[in-house]
Amino acid sequence: MKLFQKFFAELAALIIILIYISTLAVTVIHLDVGELATVQATLGIAHPTGYPLYTIIGFIFSKILFFVNTIYALNLLAAVYCAISVYLLVKLSYFVLDNLEITDENSKKKKKKNFSIELDESQKITISITIGWMIGLSKTFWFQSTSVEVYSLHLLLLSFILLFTVKAYFTGDSKYWYLTAVFLALGFSNHMTTILIIPGIAFLFFYKNRFNKPAFIIILKMLLIFTPILVLLYLYLPIRAAQDPVLNWGNPVDWERFFRHVSGKQYQVWIFSSIEAVKKQFEYFISTLPSELAYVGLVTSIIGIPYLYRLSKILFSFFLINFVATLLYSINYDIADIDAYFLLAYISLIFLSIGILIHIIKKISTKYVYTLLLIPIIMLSFNYTKVDQSRIYVFEDYTKTVLDLSDNESIIFSYMWDYLIAPSYYFQYVEGYRDDVNIIDKELLRRSWYFIQLEKNMPEVTVNIKPEIESFLKALQPFERDEPFDPNFLERNYRALMTALVEKNINERDFYITPELFQNEMQRGEFQLPQGFSLVPMELFFKVVKSPSEYVDADPTMINIRFSKNPGHYESTIRRFIANMMVYRIAYELQFKEIEKAKNIYLMLINNYPEQRIPQSIIEQMNQLL
Numbered sequence: 001m002k003l004f005q006k007f008f009a010e011l012a013a014l015i016i017i018l019i020y021i022s023t024l025a026v027t028v029i030h031l032d033v034g035e036l037a038t039v040q041a042t043l044g045i046a047h048p049t050g051y052p053l054y055t056i057i058g059f060i061f062s063k064i065l066f067f068v069n070t071i072y073a074l075n076l077l078a079a080v081y082c083a084i085s086v087y088l089l090v091k092l093s094y095f096v097l098d099n100l101e102i103t104d105e106n107s108k109k110k111k112k113k114n115f116s117i118e119l120d121e122s123q124k125i126t127i128s129i130t131i132g133w134m135i136g137l138s139k140t141f142w143f144q145s146t147s148v149e150v151y152s153l154h155l156l157l158l159s160f161i162l163l164f165t166v167k168a169y170f171t172g173d174s175k176y177w178y179l180t181a182v183f184l185a186l187g188f189s190n191h192m193t194t195i196l197i198i199p200g201i202a203f204l205f206f207y208k209n210r211f212n213k214p215a216f217i218i219i220l221k222m223l224l225i226f227t228p229i230l231v232l233l234y235l236y237l238p239i240r241a242a243q244d245p246v247l248n249w250g251n252p253v254d255w256e257r258f259f260r261h262v263s264g265k266q267y268q269v270w271i272f273s274s275i276e277a278v279k280k281q282f283e284y285f286i287s288t289l290p291s292e293l294a295y296v297g298l299v300t301s302i303i304g305i306p307y308l309y310r311l312s313k314i315l316f317s318f319f320l321i322n323f324v325a326t327l328l329y330s331i332n333y334d335i336a337d338i339d340a341y342f343l344l345a346y347i348s349l350i351f352l353s354i355g356i357l358i359h360i361i362k363k364i365s366t367k368y369v370y371t372l373l374l375i376p377i378i379m380l381s382f383n384y385t386k387v388d389q390s391r392i393y394v395f396e397d398y399t400k401t402v403l404d405l406s407d408n409e410s411i412i413f414s415y416m417w418d419y420l421i422a423p424s425y426y427f428q429y430v431e432g433y434r435d436d437v438n439i440i441d442k443e444l445l446r447r448s449w450y451f452i453q454l455e456k457n458m459p460e461v462t463v464n465i466k467p468e469i470e471s472f473l474k475a476l477q478p479f480e481r482d483e484p485f486d487p488n489f490l491e492r493n494y495r496a497l498m499t500a501l502v503e504k505n506i507n508e509r510d511f512y513i514t515p516e517l518f519q520n521e522m523q524r525g526e527f528q529l530p531q532g533f534s535l536v537p538m539e540l541f542f543k544v545v546k547s548p549s550e551y552v553d554a555d556p557t558m559i560n561i562r563f564s565k566n567p568g569h570y571e572s573t574i575r576r577f578i579a580n581m582m583v584y585r586i587a588y589e590l591q592f593k594e595i596e597k598a599k600n601i602y603l604m605l606i607n608n609y610p611e612q613r614i615p616q617s618i619i620e621q622m623n624q625l626l
Contacts (some may be wrong), residue, residue: 004125005121005122005125008090008125008128008129009087009090009091009094009128009129009132010087012086012087012090012128012129012132012133013083013084013086013087013090014083016082016083016086016132016133016136016137017079017080017082017083019137019380020079020082020083020142020145020146021076021079022388022390023142023145023146023384023387023388023389023390024072024075024076024079024145024146024147024389024390025075025146025147025389025390025392026069026071026072026075026390026393027069027071027072027392027393027395027396028071028395028396028399028422028423028426028427029146029147029389029392029395030395030418030419030422030570031149031337031418031422031570032046032047032148032149032422033147033148033149033422033423033426034395034399034421034422034423034424034425034426034427035047035247035422035425035426036051036054036058036074036148036149036150037058037070037071037074037148037425037426037430038246038247038425038426038429038430039051039055039058039247040054040055040058040059040061040062040074040148041058041059041062041070041074041426041430042245042246042247042429042430043055043056043059043240043245044240044245044246044247044248044249045237045240045241045245045247045248045249045250045251045252045261046150046247046249047249047250048249048250048261048262048263048264048265048266048267049191049192049261049262049263049264050234050236050237050249050250050252050261050262051150051189051190051191052189052233052234052236052237053153053186053189053190053233054150054153054190055236056233056236057077057153058074058077058148061073061074061077062074062077070430070431071148071426071430074148075146075147075148077148077152078144078145078146078147078148078149078152079145079146079152081144081145081152081153081155081156082136082141082142082144082145082152082155082156083136083145084156084159085136085141085155085156085158085159086132086133086135086136087132088156088159088160088162088163089131089132089135089136089159089162089163089347090128090129090131090132091128091163092159092162092163092166093127093128093131093132093351093354094124094125094128095163095166095167095170096166096315096354097119097124097127097128097354097358098124099170099171100311100312100315118362119358119361119362120366122366122369122370123361123362123366123369126361126369126370126372126373127354127357127358127361127372129373129376130357130372130373130375130376131350131351131353131354131357133373133376133379133380134293134297134300134350134353134375134376134379135346135347135350136376137294137376137379137380137383138292138293138294138297138346138350138379138383139291139292139293139294139383139386139387140292140339140340140342140343140346141155141343141346141347142383142387143339143387144340144343146387146388146389147389149340150190150191151191151340151343153190153191154187154190154191154193154194154340154343155343157183157186157187157190157194158187158194158197158343158344158347160179160183160186161180161183161184161187161194161197161201162197162347164176164177164179164180164183165180165197165200165201165204166204166315166318168180168204168205168208169204169205169207169208169314169318172208174218174221177205177218177222178221178222178225180201180222181221181222181223181225181226182225182226182229184201184226185225185226185227185229185230185233186229186233188230189229189230189233189234192264193326193329193341193344196322196325196326196329196344197322197325197344198325199321199322199325200318200319200321200322200325203317203318203321204314204318205218205219207314234258234262237252237258237261237262238252238253238254238258241253241257244452244456246429246453246456246457247425247429247453248449248452248453248456249261249449249453250447250449251449251452251453256481257449260480266447267335270333270334270335271332271333271334272332273332273334274334277331277332277334278331278332280334281330281331281332281333281334281338282327282331284338285327285330285331285342285345288339291382291386292339292346293346293349293350293379294378294379294382294383295382296375296378296379296382297350297353297375297379298349300353300356300357300375301349301350301352301353303353303356304352304353304354304355304356304357305352305355306355307355307356307358307359308352308353308354308355308356309355310355311355311358316352319348319349319351319352320348320352322344322345322347322348323344323345323348323349323352325344326341326342326343326344326345326348327342327345329341330342330345357372360372385566391564392564392571393562394561394562394563394564394567394571394574395419395423395570395574396423396427397560397561397562398419398420398423398540398561398574399419399420399423399424399427400427400433400434401539401540401559401560401561402420402424402514402540402541403424403427403428403433403434403437404434405538405539405540405541406434406437406510406512407509407510408436409436409437409438409460409509410437410438410509410510410511410512411437411438411439411440411461411501411505411509411510411511411512412437412438412439412440412512412513412514412541413440413442413498413501413502413511413512413513413514413517414439414440414441414442414513414514414516414517414541415441415442415443415514415516415517416514416516416577417441417443418570418573419570419573419574419577420439420514421439421441424439438457438458438461438509440454440458440461440501442498442517442521442527445494445497445498446476446494447480448473448476448477448480451469451473460508461501461505461509464504464505464508465497465500465501465504465505468493468496468497468500468501469497471493471496471497472490472493472494472496472497475489475490475493475494476490476493495526495527495528498527499527499528499529499530502529502530502533502544503530506530506533506544506546510543510544511543511544512538512541512542512543512544513535513541513542513544514540514541514542514577515540515541515542515577515580515581515584516577518535518542519580529544532546533545533546534548536548536552536554536588537554537581537584537585537587537588538552538554538581538585539554539555539556539558539559539581539585540556540559540577540578540581541581542584551592551594554585555597556578556581556582556585556601556604557600557601557604559578561574561578563575575609575611575612576612578609579605579609579611579612580612582601582602582604582605582609582612583605583612583614583615583618585601586598586601586602586605586618586622587618589601590618590621595625598622598625599622599625599626602618602622602626603626
């Protein structure tokens with residue numbers, strides 16, 4: 001029992017990492033996973049804001065775990081980050097219970113009350129583990145442990161900052177403020193939303209130290225610690241960019257490009273964009289909050305608010321400030337994958353439940369003290385299937401199949417970042433899988449730095465369109481520098497560049513276009529093929545051909561993608577891409593009187609993709625043939 005009391009936080013973290021490993025992705029999944037894994041494995045430059053600390057640690061970890069697949073090692077690192085975060089949050093909860101301040105209702109004076117007088121060791125440990133596990137098993141926190149993503153390290157650094165800030169407040173020991181400065185610097189070198197915890201830190205700091213000369217001396221010392229750490233870590237970006245890594249987002253080799261990259265300039269258009277966006281994101285937060293905390297966690301937190309307020313107005317205010325600051329910022333960011341930006345709000349909300357947990361545990365018999373752990377156990381059972389990525393193979397299968405279906409040294413023109421482009425970075429540049437295929441991102445083609453990356457990775461492609469690249473970059477320069485520019489002139493050069501990409505490479509290599517580009521930009525006339533060329537629907541993409549009257553063989557029935565039993569949004573989108581291509585191919589087979597092939601594709605479509613809407617004309621033709 002003494003051993004348990006000594007190492008309860010370590011045991012809590014051990015159990016949680018075993019849970020995390022059971023839901024860990026074994027390969028690349030959606031969003032930025034493929035890109036970030038590649039950046040870590042090759043010491044590249046990630047998308048803004050660059051994440052130097054995350055990149056360096058990931059590179060070292062992948063070399064230490066050389067005996068396992070690189071992507072699995074980096075996914076495992078995310079689980080390690082999150083498990084250590086839970087350990088720190090358990091320690092923070094226990095520290096709070098040992099040092100909680102309460103305010104006498106009849107006096108403005110604060111009275112310190114050590115809850116060891118009213119709570120025995122097992123009660124404090126149970127509450128601490130309950131809080132830590134509630135946070136660790138909330139949906140978005142848990143999801144960060146399943147795969148490569150910067151938010152896992154962000155959570156770890158936030159946990160250190162919370163622990164040292166609270167310790168600094170309760171103990172009055174300046175060393176904890178200096179440790180806070182260290183981890184703030186590390187936090188800012190990983191993710192800029194670390195700024196969201198600053199209002200809470202400032203509140204505790206000035207409430208404790210007041211506005212006086214000694215307080216500002218501490219702040220000055222904190223800045224003297226913070227600044228060199230942050231500068232040294234961000235120096236990684238220009239130093240490494242100058243070495244021309246395989247992924248070199250933003251190419252931050254000079255001050256102009258460095259500032260643009262670190263400030264996340266290309267994403268600023270989505271921040272504080274409109275009242276409609278605020279309303280949409282706020283409604284999303286409110287609507288998903290119950291399931292985020294498995295209902296029981298939300299109920300506990302809401303009931304706990306008045307209890308914590310009565311126990312410690314200071315601690316209550318600290319977590320409330322963190323919650324409000326995070327929410328106000330995040331609902332002003334108009335992006336689809338917003339959940340991770342709410343993480344500090346979720347953590348703070350769960351900490352608000354500590355008051356009711358104290359109240360409950362004092363009411364129940366000592367022998368039933370561990371029943372409090374039923375709360376995180378309920379959260380575990382509720383969220384497990386929602387976050388489990390251990391059987392997700394669809395993004396690997398889809399990407400590898402696209403590559404396998406491409407001819408040698410061909411070009412794939414696409415902007416399927418979440419489903420194809422980011423995963424392909426990992427498979428091509430880390431595993432060397434079909435690295436002869438040239439995948440070009442249509443949207444990144446709008447950025448000047450991207451041409452430097454293209455010239456390094458596919459020089460044979462870019463050399464053919466040098467004049468068009470130079471014209472486009474000249475038109476693009478004032479836009480990137482926030483100088484006056486002609487949007488129509490810029491757009492004309494951009495479209496001319498895309499058309500030239502096809503026209504000047506088609507004689508040397510096959511050219512493919514993915515379905516989203518055909519269904520959107522080509523239908524709107526924003527991207528056009530050179531005169532005399534047309535498209536043939538293949539298995540997963542369209543092939544550019546010069547003789548539309550000549551039949552081109554393809555067999556979508558051979559596609560084998562391992563979908564999960566309950567596909568989410570991103571898997572469902574891939575299913576729709578595949579099913580749409582089958583519809584196009586059926587029409588193509590009927591055009592060339594390939595009746596048996598059309599039948600086979602149609603039967604596979606209705607059996608494997610029953611959710612797909614099929615044009616009535618095709619249904620009628622196939623009903624006559626079957």
